[in-house]
Amino acid sequence: MPHKPFIRTLRAQWLGQQLRELREQRGMTLKLVSEHLQRDMSALGRYERAEWPIRRGDVVALLDLYGFHEAGERDRLLRLAEEVWRTDRWDEDYGDVVDASFIDFPWLESKAEQVCSYHAMLVPGLFQLREYAELVIRCVEGPKATEEKVLRWVDLRMQRQHVLDDRSNTKVESIIDESALRRQVGSATVMRAQLDHIVQLMQHPNVQVRVLPSRVVLHPGVDGSFWLFKMPEPYPAVGYLENLAGQLYVESPKSKRFVDTYDRLREAALDPRESAKLIGTIAEELQ
Structure with a gap:
């Protein structure tokens, strides 16, 4: 046999x-x-x-x-x-390694052929400007976070963005809920700059952004944000979730649900041209 x-x-x-x-x-x-x-x-x-x-x-x-x-x-x-x-229990068995070393997520980004994600609440970390990222991290870490820790996490987030370079072999595709783009983080100036930055990134050949319009009330992403790493053959796709309970990596065959959900969200979202137009409109509306 x-x-x-x-x-x-x-x-x-x-x-x-x-x-x-x-x-x-x-x-x-x-x-x-x-x-x-x-x-x-x-x-x-x-x-x-x-x-x-x-x-x-x-x-x-x-x-x-x-x-x-x-x-x-x-x-x-x-x-x-x-x-x-x-293929299971990464969050329980290796939480100390994942949180302390910050190895796995950037490692997956660097190894994946395509990094796909859906974001329901905020602009994805890969697209965040430093000012936007710092405000988000300070909020998430809470008042007990030291200045050193906040700045370290901001720097790590900025370093990850090298996958967006035109020379990168990694394709990055994100679906962002319209409500996340309208949720003002910081001043109107910071938010306008953030939205303009997304539109500029969309000019990169390896970056694609689609907006899920608010008129789409029921959609496959109602369970929240997630990431999907499409690995080169013969490695299977990996799903990723993060919440208050920790970080969860989902491998094959369970990761197929992430693939199917992402494909359905992609069909419900605006195409890149329409998405860029809507992002520009939201930026213009900021006072």
């Missing part, structure tokens, strides 16, 4: 990425590592690409070879190695 193919889970992809980065930081080739560990070079490459599940013992051997002995980070990588087959 033929073996079922290994599902390229997020855990396997993340672990492979970390192992590849450690190897490259040490200036080692796959050939050199395979000779040291007496492993097949093609197998090590498949581990890094998440094509095969890597055994915990092999991860230990690699970390030893790379001289990676930091206890906390080492334990996390070994924990991933033990559970590379899992």
Whole structure:
């Protein structure tokens, strides 16, 4: 009976990425590592690409070879190695890693062929100007947030926006609810600049924005905002949700619901030309 193919889970992809980065930081080739560990070079490459599940013992051997002995980070990588087959409970099992390191979300953005999202309340973070982003982050973090923490999160948000560069291979497509565009964050000057910025970004060849008009009362996005990362073949799509309970990554086959919902929202939204016109009208109405 033929073996079922290994599902390229997020855990396997993340672990492979970390192992590849450690190897490259040490200036080692796959050939050199395979000779040291007496492993097949093609197998090590498949581990890094998440094509095969890597055994915990092999991860230990690699970390030893790379001289990676930091206890906390080492334990996390070994924990991933033990559970590379899992696709669930990221928010419960890895919340401390995700929140503290801010690795996964930017990593998914950089690896995806297309980043799709629906936003019901605010302008998406990838499109936010610094002034808009700072106001949002200060509100979300609350009065106990230190100035250092707020500015750090603002800087991280700005750094993520490199995926919008014309030279980027990542396609970014967002559907924004009209109410989010009319919700004034900061002064009218800040909001006008934010709306004008979105229209300017729409000129980038890899960026597409569609507005879901307020006249569409019932639509598939009534459950709220979400992200969808369409990964290159053969990696499956990944859905992402964030709320007060934490961050949730949804993998195949459950992520198909995100794909279907996004496609239906896209059909209900205005096309890019009509969307740009509506955004311009909303900006002009600001006093």
